[in-house]
Amino acid sequence: MYNKDVVITGSGPAGVLLGYLLAKSGVDVLVIEKNSSLKRDFRGETIAPGSVHLLKKLGLLDKISSDEYLKVQQMVMYDKEEKLLHIDFKKFEHEQKYGIDIPQPTILNAILKEAEEFENFMYLKDTSCIELIKNSSEQVTGIRCKRGDVIFEVRSRLVVGADGRFSTIRKLSCLGYEKKEYSRDLVWFKVPKPKGWQEANIIKVDRNDHLIILPTYPDLLRIGTYIENDGISTTRSIGLEAFKEKVISLEPRLRETINDNIHDWKQTTLLKIFSTHVPKWSRDGLILIGDAAHTMSPVLGQGVNIAMQDAVELAPYIIKELQFQKEKTSPLKSEIFDEFEKLRKKSVAFVSKFQEEQEQSLAAKTDIECEERRIKMKLLNNHPLKYKMMSKVQYGSVIED
Template identity: 75%
Template sequence: MYDKDVVIVGSGPGGALLGFLLAKSGVDVLVIEKSASLKRDFRGETIAPGSVHILKRLGILDKIPSDAYLKVQQLIMYDKDDQLLNIDFHNFEHEQKYGIDIPQPTILNTILNEASQYKNFLYLNDTSCVDLIENSSGEVTGIKCKKGSESFEVKCRLVVGADGRFSTIRKLSRLNFKKEGYQRDLVWLKVPKPQGWVDANIIKVDRDDHLIILPTYPDLLRIGTYVEKDGLSAARTLGLEHFKQRVIAIEPKLEDTINEHIKDWKDTTFLEIFSTHVPKWSRDGLILIGDAAHTLSPVLGQGVNVAMQDAVELAPYIEKALQSQKEEDFSLKSEAFIEFEEKRQKNVSFVAKFQEEQEKRLGARTDEECNERKTSMKLIDSNPLKYRMMSPVQYGIALEI
């Protein structure tokens, strides 16, 4: 049995960062992670400029060698070889002029190492939450855990569900949520970067087929392409060569590296695309953040950034609630987080709507839809206010700090 002020379930970027922030402020905090390792495949390697600014401000980025990540300074969109949009991060008004691509174990280990300097911080890996503990009033007062063959309980004033898109805490919380699937799912592959390739996030479309091409540390490309919803088995029936030729047809410059390095379906990773909307993120003794509260489309890779922003925004609300807690109360009340939820839901809704609009554009099928996409993106590109329009997506709360 442990007694803690706060237990955070999930040590992704949002959960780990919140644990660090709370430990730094003197809160007695436990972070648990069901995986034995921090190794992540195709998860959250792209950190937007706004989140890089936050990591700098917190002194975390300074702890990472500059050769342990790539700087990303452009977002470019093409229709075949016709450039539709070019966003150069140097032209944003914010002082932070680049995003980064960094292996998730690197960033997580750095955050957790910084947090471990505080005696009031505890991290347990290979540990799963199997149930919530509630009192007679229905308030959450802790969790039941399992680590290997050992079962134990943790009593706490607040449980934070930061355990991702398939959140156990969300399921156990009895909070209402709505899950919506998209028309397509995503298949990722990773190959060495061809010589002379620009370090930019690239979207390349050909009618309703398209590639997301991301520079990936140390000298790789992470390539995402779509299959119809539940269409992976159909793609496999057509064969790996057919799948590879689809990718190569959109970007012929990738032909050699894909043919050399993609030899088996095991060289690809499947990602189901869906969104999850939780109208209310908290109840007494419990709150959700990140993908657990708001699973987003992978378009423009905003899930990690929004989760980190959740953590930065939530930490002071938890600190204040603990300090002002009535002596007769144990669990932190949901009402302590009303302002936080309203503020964050406004920002998350903006990002989610933006991503959904891009998803619809990427799914254009008819000539009319494709022409409308081309026209609208070129209009955005020529708009003198395009950097102001894109700032909330690339910088989020960094615009306020």
């Protein structure tokens, strides 16, 4: 059995970042990870300017060589070949003028390396939470874990569920949540970047078909295209060549690199699209953050950024309460997180609403819907306050820093 101030489940960007911040402030913290490896394909590789700013501010980006990531400074949306929207990050008022594309293991290992410098930080992989431990007052006092064939307990004053969109802690917490299924799923794959390719995050639409094309470290493109919800069996039955032709029809310049490099469905990854809303993120002794608290649509890839900002903003509340109650061993009360939840929910709600509006726009099918989308994007592109409006998405809660 372990006794810790805080146990965090999940070693994604939110979990390891929170663990590092707590350990740095003297909190005795354990981070557990159910997987044996930090390898994560197609997950959280794009870090928006706001989260890059946070990593810089914390001195963590300096721990990663600049040749281990790509700088992303533009976002462009096309309807076929017509440019609808162009965002140049250099024109934002914030001092941070670019986002980055970075393999998730690179950033996670960099943060873990810094965290492990502290004796009060502990990390266990291949470890799953199987049960919450509660006292007679139904307060959470820790978790029961399984590592291989070994079952053990971790007693703590706070359990943090940072275990992602399929969160075990969310399920065990009994906090209740609403899940919204979308009409489409997303299929991702990677190919080598064609010579002379524009260094920008690109969205290409043709009615309700569209591609997300992202420059990916070191010299690749990460490409996502939508299929009908639960339609992967149908898509595969039609055949890989038909799937490839659909993608190529949206962006003909990808023909050679796709045909030369995609030969098997195993080279693709399916991402189920849904969102979850947890009305209350905490109870005595437990709190949810990141996708566990608010699973986001993949549109604009903001899930990892919101999660990292959750971690940075939650840490001071935990640290302050543990220092204030230094001699106590009781679970941290849910009420101490009321202010944190209120502030974060406001930021999350804005981004979530924006994403849902974009998802609806991208799903346009009729001539009228497509023309409305075209006009709306053109108006946004020409709006004098375009960068002020978009800054809330790209910078989130660090916008006023």
